[in-house]
Amino acid sequence: MILIETLYIAIFLGLYFSIFVLSTFFENRKEIYKGLKKENFPSVCLIVPCYNEGKNIKRTLDSLLNLDYPREKLEIIVVDDGSKDDTFLKAKAFEKRTKQVRVFRKENGGKYTALNYGLLKTKAQFIGSLDGDSYLDSKALKKVMKYFEDKKIMAVISTIKISEVKNIIEGIQYIEFLIAAFLRKVFSILDSLNVTPGPLSVFRREVYKILGPYRKAHQTEDLEFAFRLQKANFKIAHAIDSLVYTKACPTFKSLFHQRLRWRRGLLLNLKDYLELLNIKKHGNLSFLLYYSVIASFISIVLVGYIFWKIGFFFLEKINNFLLVGLDYFNLFSFQPDWILFNLGLIRPTLILGFLSLVAILTYIFLSKKLTFDKKSITKNTVFYLLLYVFLNAIWWISAFFFILVRKDISWQ
Numbered sequence: 211m212i213l214i215e216t217l218y219i220a221i222f223l224g225l226y227f228s229i230f231v232l233s234t235f236f237e238n239r240k241e242i243y244k245g246l247k248k249e250n251f252p253s254v255c256l257i258v259p260c261y262n263e264g265k266n267i268k269r270t271l272d273s274l275l276n277l278d279y280p281r282e283k284l285e286i287i288v289v290d291d292g293s294k295d296d297t298f299l300k301a302k303a304f305e306k307r308t309k310q311v312r313v314f315r316k317e318n319g320g321k322y323t324a325l326n327y328g329l330l331k332t333k334a335q336f337i338g339s340l341d342g343d344s345y346l347d348s349k350a351l352k353k354v355m356k357y358f359e360d361k362k363i364m365a366v367i368s369t370i371k372i373s374e375v376k377n378i379i380e381g382i383q384y385i386e387f388l389i390a391a392f393l394r395k396v397f398s399i400l401d402s403l404n405v406t407p408g409p410l411s412v413f414r415r416e417v418y419k420i421l422g423p424y425r426k427a428h429q430t431e432d433l434e435f436a437f438r439l440q441k442a443n444f445k446i447a448h449a450i451d452s453l454v455y456t457k458a459c460p461t462f463k464s465l466f467h468q469r470l471r472w473r474r475g476l477l478l479n480l481k482d483y484l485e486l487l488n489i490k491k492h493g494n495l496s497f498l499l500y501y502s503v504i505a506s507f508i509s510i511v512l513v514g515y516i517f518w519k520i521g522f523f524f525l526e527k528i529n530n531f532l533l534v535g536l537d538y539f540n541l542f543s544f545q546p547d548w549i550l551f552n553l554g555l556i557r558p559t560l561i562l563g564f565l566s567l568v569a570i571l572t573y574i575f576l577s578k579k580l581t582f583d584k585k586s587i588t589k590n591t592v593f594y595l596l597l598y599v600f601l602n603a604i605w606w607i608s609a610f611f612f613i614l615v616r617k618d619i620s621w622q
Contacts, residue, residue: 217515220508221562227501228569231396235576238399242580243451244356252358254351254412255285255334259324260342264295266457271304271311273345278352286311287328292318297342321408322424322431329418338412344456345373346410353452354412364417364444365436366452367394367403368410369581373455379465380458381590382598385574388587391450392577398448400494404502406436406446409454417444429619430475437483440495450580466605471619473609476502506606513603570595 256274260267267288274286288311290298304311316327325339336358340346350368357366369391372384397403406413411432421442427434439446459465480486480499489496574591577583612619 216511218562220511221566223501223504224508225562225566225569227505228566228573231393232569232572234396234399235392241399242395244353244359244447244449250355250359251280251283252336252355253283253285253334254279254336254338254355255287255328255332256338256340256351256410257325257328257332258286258288258340258342259291259321259328259408260288260293260297260301261291261318261321261324262293262295262297263342264293264297264300266343267297267300269345270340270342271301273348274340275304275308275310276348277346277350278348279355281310284310284351285332285334287331288313289324289328290315291321291324292316320426320429322426325431326423329423335415336412337415337418338410339408340410340454341408341456344370344409344454346455347453350410350452350454351412354410354449357447357449358412358414360445360447362445363447365406365411365413365439365446367398367406367446367448368452368454369394369448369450370407370409370454370456371581371583372458375458375590377460378593378597379462380460381587382594382601383458383465384590385587385594386598388577388581388583389570389573391581392573394448395450395580397498398446400498401445402440402495402498403446403448404436404440404495404499405433406439407432409456410452428475428478429471430479433472433475434479434482437479437486440486440492441483451582453581465601466608467619469601469605470608470612473506473605474612474619477609477613506610509599509603509606512599516599567595 258267258270258274260270263270271286271288274284277284288301288304290301290313292315298313298315301311301313305313312331314327314331316324328339329337336355338351338354354366354368357363370387371391372380372387375381375384394403417439421435421438424431425434436446459468480503486492487496487499571591574587578587611617
């Protein structure tokens with residue numbers, strides 16, 4: 211059957227990718243962390259674009275002021291993008307406390323306009339950004355700046371972690387972000403990072419002079435800017451031990467909207483930068499971008515196969531019900547059969563599925579170790595394994611639908 215054959219191909223491709231990722235990691239495991247040859251603290255400006263972050267801005271700015279970095283070398287610029295709450299007033303209170311913080315307010319125009327506004331207000335050698343609902347580990351900036359000792363590196367991203375988990379939806383995101391941290395480190399080894407996330411990405415100042423400011427970029431300016439960096443063959447690194455904490459989406463609705471925006475943005479930006487798919491020119495990056503698209507179909511195929519099996523099971527039982535009459539006790543019973551113990555019944559899907567499961571658990575284990583994560587995640591991992599494939603398929607199907615009908619989405 212075509213569906214089963216497609217399933218075999220999908221699982222095989224997923225497993226092949228996992229082996230590729232793990233082998234790359236173990237080959238380069240001694241170079242995961244960056245050592246500091248000599249202490250050098252260039253001037254850094256961190257821009258905080260925010261909209262209606264009154265509940266979070268204090269914690270964000272407190273974390274910036276507590277950074278283990280020379281105060282005279284660190285500038286903090288807050289750009290309130292027309293908030294309707296007390297974000298501006300709370301940020302202004304910090305401006306009165308220290309000269310490190312400067313606060314500006316502008317009409318609402320979107321995150322990318324707030325970032326560009328901040329770029330005009332600083333002369334620092336390095337410029338970074340931090341979302342208004344995130345906060346930093348005190349060593350985060352120092353660990354990022356180590357990478358800039360390599361003159362070829364033009365941008366460095368951090369590891370994003372969920373700050374707290376209150377429900378199943380947030381728990382799934384916790385595991386998702388753990389896996390993302392591990393994968394991004396491997397992608398950086400391959401010079402193939404395709405996103406510079408809002409929570410603490412730092413750039414050399416000349417990057418903006420060469421490439422220009424941020425763009426709307428289908429509501430995913432952090433992804434588009436990384437594409438622009440890659441197009442120019444600028445190197446992006448990942449400081450996996452630089453930890454940034456952010457709030458998870460607390461509801462299915464908010465998570466759906468965010469992931470729809472991310473996936474739709476990836477596909478549309480990829481359309482704008484088709485040259486990045488030139489394997490001869492961009493090598494590993496092209497391979498990983500191709501796989502990102504293929505992975506969307508893998509999720510859809512897996513979910514389609516699961517629902518097909520469930521539907522077939524119930525149709526078979528209903529058919530038996532009609533044939534044998536109202537025998538409720540045996541309707542959903544399973545009779546033991548010696549054939550179940552026949553090794554020939556161990557299908558390729560079970561073997562490939564088991565190996566894929568081992569690969570995912572290995573990602574999680576390695577990420578916990580590399581990011582010094584001490585939290586118990588057993589329950590979160592179980593829910594992730596049970597539900598993520600369905601959620602991911604929903605997000606991808608929705609992204610394709612929104613693109614086909616040319617429907618825009620708003621930033622939330």
